Amino acid sequence: MPLLRIQLDTDRTTARRVxxxxxxxxxxxxxxxxxxxxxxxxxxxxxxxxxxxxxxNGDPVRLVYEVEIYTDTTP
Structure with a gap:
């Protein structure tokens, strides 16, 4: 299955906790x-x-996730 990379804005404190x-x-x-x-x-x-x-490592810090997605339901 293909992966979709997601980046979420966050603060450094939350990033460290994650x-x-x-x-x-x-x-x-x-x-x-x-x-x-x-x-x-x-x-x-x-x-x-x-x-x-x-x-x-940028500013703002972003959390990076990868999510498997179904290919038969594209936008």
Whole structure:
């Protein structure tokens, strides 16, 4: 299945918390839900839960997720 990369604007404190949770083997439900909502907003149907990839180094900091999508439901 194809992957759609999603970047979510955030602040450095939240980004650090998401990274710490990821390293501990846990998830950040709010950002995961926001990534899934962004997939729907772009007109695609998620095939799996969003997977946290990391953060950007820019300003503003962005959380990066990859989400598997169904190809038969393109916008």
């Amino acid at each position: 990274i710490d949770l990821h390293r501990a083997g846990r998830t950040h439900p709010e950002s995961r839900a926001a990534a899934e909502a962004e997939v729907w907003r772009k007109g695609y149907t998620p095939a799996a839960v969003p997977v946290f990839i990391g953060t950007t």
